Amino acid sequence: MTPPHINVFAGAYVDRISERRKDSAWQASALTSEQSLFVPIWGTQSLIQHEPTPTAVLLDRASLPAFGDHRAIFLGEFSGTATFAVGFGDDVPAPIGGYGAFTDLRFSGSLLPRHDAGLLAYARAMVWWQDRHRYCGACGAPTKPTSAGHVMTCTNQSCNTDCFPRVDPAIIVLVTDGERALLGRQASWPIGRYSTIAGFVEPGESFEDAVIREVREETNIKVSHLQYHSSQPWPFPSSLMVGFMAKAASHDVKCPDGELEDARWFSPEDFAAGRPVLPPVTSISFSLIAHWYEKCSGQSLQQTPGAQIWPAQR
Numbered sequence: 500m501t502p503p504h505i506n507v508f509a510g511a512y513v514d515r516i517s518e519r520r521k522d523s524a525w526q527a528s529a530l531t532s533e534q535s536l537f538v539p540i541w542g543t544q545s546l547i548q549h550e551p552t553p554t555a556v557l558l559d560r561a562s563l564p565a566f567g568d569h570r571a572i573f574l575g576e577f578s579g580t581a582t583f584a585v586g587f588g589d590d591v592p593a594p595i596g597g598y599g600a601f602t603d604l605r606f607s608g609s610l611l612p613r614h615d616a617g618l619l620a621y622a623r624a625m626v627w628w629q630d631r632h633r634y635c636g637a638c639g640a641p642t643k644p645t646s647a648g649h650v651m652t653c654t655n656q657s658c659n660t661d662c663f664p665r666v667d668p669a670i671i672v673l674v675t676d677g678e679r680a681l682l683g684r685q686a687s688w689p690i691g692r693y694s695t696i697a698g699f700v701e702p703g704e705s706f707e708d709a710v711i712r713e714v715r716e717e718t719n720i721k722v723s724h725l726q727y728h729s730s731q732p733w734p735f736p737s738s739l740m741v742g743f744m745a746k747a748a749s750h751d752v753k754c755p756d757g758e759l760e761d762a763r764w765f766s767p768e769d770f771a772a773g774r775p776v777l778p779p780v781t782s783i784s785f786s787l788i789a790h791w792y793e794k795c796s797g798q799s800l801q802q803t804p805g806a807q808i809w810p811a812q813r
């Protein structure tokens with residue numbers, strides 16, 4: 500059996516030990532232990548040290564500004580050590596100096612070791628979710644974190660609604676006709692950049708339903724022979740990208756719904772000649788395109804000299 504393809508930000512690098520989330524004595528002890536580590540998030544930015552090589556900065560509690568225990572979100576054990584995420588509002592200056600720089604994980608994720616990228620993606624997603632669920636969606640009362648930060652519970656006793664971390668599934672698909680791949684571009688993208696077709700799954704749809712609908716809405720192409728490829732957490736802010744390959748059952752491309760400015764077919768020779776500019780290597784979109792290109796040409800897309808790939812780094 501072929502091992503699963505693991506995209507950037509994916510991979511079970513944190514042992515989540517979810518049974519510990521409701522163990523308040525264990526949590527209290529871990530929160531005050533000198534060994535425990537904390538992932539600071541400032542607004543939506545992650546703390547990264549760039550020299551000598553890019554790595555995530557994890558700090559002990561004494562190295563952080565003071566915060567209440569209720570603000571720490573238990574992530575699990577990372578390399579065997581209890582690890583928490585703590586969010587700091589970006590309405591104040593960066594809370595920690597001297598350890599690195601707060602940067603946007605979207606642009607720095609591909610520079611980090613895979614396990615660091617995965618940990619920071621998890622931490623960012625949890626802090627963002629908690630920050631936007633401070634009030635109950637049912638009755639409007641304030642919520643409070645429970646289960647070590649993995650549930651936001653309504654403080655109104657007669658309501659008591661629990662809100663769980665939100666993940667928004669989106670499909671992403673490389674459609675091919677055997678010889679060419681279908682890519683599209685949005686009007687706001689840099690000139691020449693194209694990517695695979697993607698869109699959010701709607702209520703009442705399966706992933707397969709969403710693939711068929713999105714491709715038809717955005718490009719007028721009918722698809723068949725859907726095959727699951729891999730998935731990718733995309734915490735910008737809370738997506739889970741579910742990647743497919745599909746075969747085109749029609750060829751006439753149009754962009755009827757206006758989501759895309761243009762969609763067209765590209766051959767492996769086009770990619771090798773630098774047309775179009777491809778999505779960043781961090782993205783599942785690139786993984787899907789690279790998988791197909793390598794199958795067609797026997798070459799690595801990243802090592803093809805003429806290929807143009809959009810830089811993820813900033």
Ligand SMILES: [Zn+2]
Binds near residue numbers: 654
């Ligand atoms: Zn409520």
